[in-house]
Amino acid sequence: MATIQEVAEAFSRHRFSEVYPFLHPEVTWTLVGAAKLVGQEQVVQAxxxxxxxxxxxxxxxxxxxxxxxxxxxxxxxxxxxxxxxWQSSFVSSCDLYEFTQGHLTSITSYTAEVDPDTIA
Incomplete structure (x- = not known):
């Protein structure tokens, strides 16, 4: 069984199918400034x-x-x-994950496109 850290890292690396078995039926995903998705179906579709x-x-x-x-x-x-x-974009993101009894119950994602010259 994957640890919660492994589940979170898989999601942040866009390996979503690895995370689907761990989604709580009422999971929420808040894309700050954009949308709030509620339930496994909406999250999987996104x-x-x-x-x-x-x-x-x-x-x-x-x-x-x-x-x-x-x-x-x-x-x-x-x-x-x-x-x-061959056009590049650089995105900084911070994803916050909350788990209950091994199930992913909440995701909050902050994302911003950044200038590559500012990346340290």
Whole structure:
């Protein structure tokens, strides 16, 4: 069985299918400033939509740091996305995960496109 840290890291690395078995039926995913998804069905659909978009690009993680305790995990990452036309974008994100009895119950995601020259 995967640890909560492994589940959270898989989600932050866009390996969503690995996370689906751990989603609580009433999971919430708050995309700060954009949307709040409620329930396994909405979260899985959003993940599948994201995977379809990601299939048109490559992803390179430049930073990936995790902090975990007994029932929560925080993942901070900076990723470089390159599309088919070789155009790059850099995104910094912080995902906060909450678990109850091994089930992922809450995700809060903060994301911002960043200037690559500001990445330390």
């Amino acid at each position: 993940c599948e939509n994201a995977l379809a978009e990601l299939a048109r690009s490559t992803t390179q993680f430049l930073r990936f740091k995790t902090i975990a305790n007994a029932d929560s995990v925080a993942v901070h990452s900076v990723a470089r996305y390159v599309d088919a036309k």
